[in-house]
Amino acid sequence: MEDLTRLAGRQWVDGQEDFSINSGLKKIAAIAAGKCNRCGAQVTAQLPNGKKYCRACLGIGRLVEGDYLVRNQTAVSFPVTPDGGLTWEGQLTPFQEQISTKLVSNFYKRRDTLVHAVTGAGKTEMLFALIAECLKNGGRACIATPRIDVVNELFPRFQAAFMGLKIGKYHGREFQEPGLEQLTICTTHQLLKFYRAFDLLVIDEVDSFPYVNNLQLHFGACNAVKKLGMRVYLTATPTSDLMAEVKQGKLQIIKLKRRFHGGLLPVPEEQLFLRPFLQKGRLHPKLLTAIIATIEAGHPLLLFVPRIDQIPLYIAALKHEEELQDVALDGVYAADKQRLEKVQQFRDGRLQLLVTTTILERGVTFKHVWVIIVAADDQIYSASSLVQIAGRVGRAQDDVDGLVLFCYRKYTANIRSAMRQIREMNR
CATH class of the missing domain: 3.40.50.300 (P-loop containing nucleotide triphosphate hydrolases)
Incomplete structure (x- = not known):
């Protein structure tokens, strides 16, 4: 049988009841009790043969009643490195440095964090130390964002900052064979293909369509993180549900009201x-x-x-x-x-x-x-x-x-x- 180690932390649909399960793989019903186990949606749509299928996550492959969801929980290890592969030699502003240091501290405390920073604050650069901290301890990290354009913008910037590291890039407009990368950059839809994969999940532009108010994408994002993993949300305009979690103590909020160059936001x-x-x-x-x-x-x-x-x-x-x-x-x-x-x-x-x-x-x-x-x-x-x-x-x-x-x-x-x-x- 094919070595499925490269698919560790992923989940996929299989229609074969006799699918052989080896160590690290788990098989569950794709649809159970009227609910999709991939995206969490209630399933009501029916095919002509009477079988139900999930319309909510149809975009990443049809999931039909009687199919199985295979989850690969094979234990994998990544090399421990002193610098986490970070090769970026730039310098943060004092305000950026404060945010970066706080994020690293919260990572070790496993404290989920909301970063409320103005547009142009340099959020990407503030993530470098956090990502490196996760990777240097052999952890696995993911940066997800709702928009394909943002994935394409972030990918070369992280390539330049972690030059020796192979980075996974996944979105619906560009086919990429799934691999076991220590750092992944993808759209939030792609998170539905992962299960308990990441020690650190950063969601950029968390208030953006189609992620905002999408219960299925929220469900997928929750499942993609390990039980003891950390989540970081980045936005310039926090949504009411995130602020409610802040008030409830589920999220810690840290703010940056200045752009990286110290200038103000242009007033329209x-x-x-x-x-x-x-x-x-x-x-x-x-x-x-x-x-x-x-x-x-x-x-x-x-x-x-x-x-x-x-x-x-x-x-x-x-x-x-x-x-x-x-x-x-x-x-x-x-x-x-x-x-x-x-x-x-x-x-x-x-x-x-x-x-x-x-x-x-x-x-x-x-x-x-x-x-x-x-x-x-x-x-x-x-x-x-x-x-x-x-x-x-x-x-x-x-x-x-x-x-x-x-x-x-x-x-x-x-x-x-x-x-x-x-x-x-x-x-």
């Missing part, structure tokens, strides 16, 4: 529009003026629109304007097959203007970018997403400020709340 400008932003294929003159001013200032521009079907309309209108004829522009959204390529083109400066949805609201860094949000009063923009979008600006050491423009036709509670949060963090 607000502009009221009495007429539609886009009408008969032409942009509102005030919106067009703001876009042209950004391009002429030499800044790449993220233009956020509420709906996917609006992207081609805005692109067509932008291309119609004489002042923008020579501007390299495109649009991107979650299901775009060229999404990763377009984001990289924008990062490399090959695109000057990118029309996007909230898919780029967080977890991505672009040098010197400015931001305009069209219809900031749309219900798609929560207060936290407005704060996150504003946080894309001013993230460079040599460019700590920039334009964030909220365009609206009605001043909403979410806009008001976002402005209040930004000003409070700046105080």
Whole structure:
């Protein structure tokens, strides 16, 4: 039989009742008492043959009544190293150092922690010592995030910080043969494939869709950690359920209200529009003026629109304007097959203007970018997403400020709340 050591800490579905179980493997019913044992959801959907199947975690493979969930609990050991493989030679700010030291201390106390840090605070760098501390003792760590773009952003940064370490990278847009890596970076959906695997689980952008308020992904994240493992949650905008756990003493909260360069969060400008932003294929003159001013200032521009079907309309209108004829522009959204390529083109400066949805609201860094949000009063923009979008600006050491423009036709509670949060963090 195949050596399944490389799958230690993982779980998978098997439809064979006579699946042979060797040491370290455990087999349970995939669906029992009307509940999915992979994601915890109640199972009600039925196939034509009458068998029930789980729709909640269908995206990572169908799980049908009568299938078995195989869990690999084979004991594995990783080498003990004095530095945990950390090769990063950068320096933290005094504020970052305080957070980093506290996280290491909490790791040894096995105390789950919420890090509430402003966008651009340098959360990634603050994790290096924590990850190294886990790895140097032979532990296994995972950094999970709801968005594929964030996985792709984090992976090269950790590769550069742990140059001698093989790091696992898993998400739904890029097939990777499962392996036994000591450090894994993946989407939160991928956590459903693990069981009691990690001594340390960090969930970045914990308030982000699709993880936020998703009971199945929360269930998977809980199962992915060893019973004595530690969880760290990172966010600039904590959710009410996390704050409730803080009040109950289940989580310790530590805060960082300054960006890594010591600068403040850019306070958005607000502009009221009495007429539609886009009408008969032409942009509102005030919106067009703001876009042209950004391009002429030499800044790449993220233009956020509420709906996917609006992207081609805005692109067509932008291309119609004489002042923008020579501007390299495109649009991107979650299901775009060229999404990763377009984001990289924008990062490399090959695109000057990118029309996007909230898919780029967080977890991505672009040098010197400015931001305009069209219809900031749309219900798609929560207060936290407005704060996150504003946080894309001013993230460079040599460019700590920039334009964030909220365009609206009605001043909403979410806009008001976002402005209040930004000003409070700046105080």
